[in-house]
Amino acid sequence: MPILTWSEEYSINVAVIDEQHKRLLELVGELHAAVEARIDKDELRKMLVNLAKFTRHHFETEEKLMKEHKFERMKKHHKEHRALHKHLEQLVDVVSKGKYPTFYSDYDVSNDWFLNHVLKFDKKLGEYLNAKGVF
Template sequence: MPFVTWSEEYSVNVKVIDQQHQKLLELVNGLHAAVESCIEKEQLRQMLVELVKFTAIHFSTEEEYMKKYDYPQLASHHREHRILLRHLNDLVNAVSGGFRPTFYSDYDVSTDWALLHIEEHDRGLGAFLNSKNVY
């Protein structure tokens, strides 16, 4: 399973969003490495909680932009955010309940969930914001 490496091709051309995406990928990579090195359960749970917290902050940032500029795809993009967050929260609960992933893929989140979301949803938002002179 490859680590998710940030590169310019993932840029959505809005500075704050790009910076948050880079941080998000760092957290995902950290989690990935932690699972592969069989980190202790409580530490793993804490890393997941940190990922959930930051992901929630990031989604709020995007949603504020969407509301402020009346983004036409707000509803579907917001729904995607809720689905991802729910899934991450389920993982926290599973790990708390004793689930012990051996490989990152055991999480049943594609290793690229963050990248997929960027490609399929955030890129369109970035282009829209650029058209409103937001970079």
């Protein structure tokens, strides 16, 4: 999986979310590079904890907007967030137990988030918010 970089096609046309998605992509890119470089497990763990923290903050931002604007697909979207977050916590666990994540399987968060979540779920949220005058 090549490291993903930001592209306008990922934009959901809501500034605060786009900015957070850009930051997430940076963090995910750094994570992928770190795994490939096989950095020290403690360092890797720190990066993962950081990523999980930022992700939580990001999901909270999205969920707050959904609530404020009564987004009808909120429940499904929340469920998806919880699954992604759980995946990250499992990764932290794997590394905490002294294992190294395996390429393409355990740690490939860019695929899950960007090619899947952002394009499928967040795009719809963006369209909905835009229609409510939120950009």
